[in-house]
Amino acid sequence: MxxxxxxxxxxxxxxxxxxxxxxxxxxxxxxxxxxxxxxxxxxxxxxxxxxxxxxxxxLIDAHVHVTATIPDFFKLSMLPQSLVTAQSKDVLAGMLDRGFTTVRDAGGADAGLVQAVEQGIFAGPRLFIAGRALTQTGGHGDTRPAFFQNVGCACCGAVGILGHIADGVGAVRRAAREELRNGAHQIKVMAGGGISSPNDPLEGTQYSIEELTAIVQEAEAARTYVMAHAYSPAAIERAVRCGVRSIEHGNLLDEASARLMAEAGTFLVPTLATYAAIAANADRLGWSKAMKEKTDRVKHQGIEALRIARAAGVKIALGTDLLGDMHASQSDEFTLRLPAMPADEIVWSATAVNAELLGQSGRLGxxxxxxxxxxxxxxxxxxxxxxxxxxxxxxxxxxxxxxxxxxxxxxxx
The missing domain is CATH 2.30.40.10 (Urease, subunit C, domain 1)
Structure with missing residues (x-):
């Protein structure tokens, strides 16, 4: 039957x-x-x-890291990839248990993991992957500690599990093509600083206009798009003007950057769950004072960013961006948004809006x-x-x- x-x-x-x-x-x-x-x-x-x-x-989660099985990216990058893949089995199953039948991986998962889910080897949501996130030297996706010598990149072996370091227009074109060749459904680029990297300021911009434009051109040539990690108005505006489809996080956006996003039809993918989870676990995680200060800042700005984006008419998607055992907090994203959005709008974000973001309207959501x-x-x-x-x-x-x-x-x- x-x-x-x-x-x-x-x-x-x-x-x-x-x-x-x-x-x-x-x-x-x-x-x-x-x-x-x-x-x-x-x-x-x-x-x-x-x-x-x-x-x-x-449900659809538009920003996950299913291979982020521990919250320390450098330690994670030094684990055998086979172990990380085995550990991701429980992460994937947990997402499906919580009702997320599709997720967009923002860095780490590869085409083999997509096939493992499709073939029923692992129970989990449908995966749309970015492969390794493109990052400049010293950018948010460069997980190497200071003075890490004798390795010219973090793109080889397990070290490059999350980030693909590339500098210059020619190099970023090749990096984007390489991720697409390896099965990426979309390209992820680090366009500004982050909280889990201790040395890059949140207000900082990463990659030149020429480099960002080249990455977007390569994605468009492959009939896909770019998702950009960015917090500050400057990083958001540069990424939007270069043609990215979605801004990930965006906690520090202001009215001007929100208007620009709305005019361009750029999606915002807030990830409030990760800041709440990290703030509650920062001491256990051994995060530095600078990292904890950045976390507190974006945590407190998250709801205001949602209000600004909503007032400007920005398409608001739903993501979570959780790491390690904090993946269990995935569903907290729903109630964390309630001070800025009504419940029906949050459900709409997790279904219809996310399907549109993925280019899957009519098939998903x-x-x-x-x-x-x-x-x-x-x-x-x-x-x-x-x-x-x-x-x-x-x-x-x-x-x-x-x-x-x-x-x-x-x-x-």
Missing amino acids: SRIVFRNARLFDGLQRGLQPASTVVVEDGSIDAVEPGDLPVDDAQVFDLAGRTLMPG CIAPGAHADLLVIDGDPLTDISLLQQPERVPVVMKQGSFHRCTLAPAR
Whole structure:
């Protein structure tokens, strides 16, 4: 019996903002076959009567690091890649357990891990990968400690698991082409300083205009796009003017940079969960005073950045950017945003907006004929109480591409 039917569902379809009452959804061969209001008779199917529970698309996280199995990037880069891959199995399974059926990896995962998930070797969300993030020497993705000698780059072996160091227009073109050759779905570039790197200021800009433009050109030639790590208005504006599709983090943006993003159609991918988790664990992690000060600054600015972006009409996506055992805090992103966004808008970000960002509208983030059958059943209304998405017992069904990852409901027949 290849068909599965959900009856009496309050439907959030990712095509419109509200819930629709009493709908029927038919799943066949991994896709949505039919969506009808009311009760649609279907023969030869496994039927689940949802009795008014909410049926919604699987969640999408647009900024993860599934291979960041420990929070120290340099120590991580020195581990055998086979060990890191084995450790990532639990990270991937945890994401799917939390209802994230698709994620965009922002640096670290490779094409082999994509295949491991696609072939069912690892249970996990669908992966869109950036390969290794492009970084200038001394940039946010350069994990080498000071005075690390006799290694001209961090691109070889395990040392380069997250960052691909390249300087100059010719070198960044080649680096982008290399990541695309190795299966990257999009290119990640470090366009400014970060909190987990102790020596680069948050206000700093990284890569020249010529280098950023070259990277975007290479991505566009391959019919894909660039995601840019940036915090400060200067870094954001430079990246947007060079044609990047999404700004990652963006906690220090101001009204002028937000307006520029809105005019260009650039997405913002806030990642509030990681700052809350890092702030709570900074002493245990052994972070330096400078790193903790940067964390506190962006943590306190995150909600204001969301308010500014929302007022300017920026497309706001959803990411988390968690590391090591802090991946367990992934669903905290939902409630952390509530001071700046209503619950229904946050759910929209995690479904329809993220699907648009990935270039997957109509296939992901929605319940419509022809879309992937990535579905969640929620015991309640997440558009008014988003904390339901943080309670596994209130999410009895997690389905990815027509297969149940979790199902605690008994079929009607």
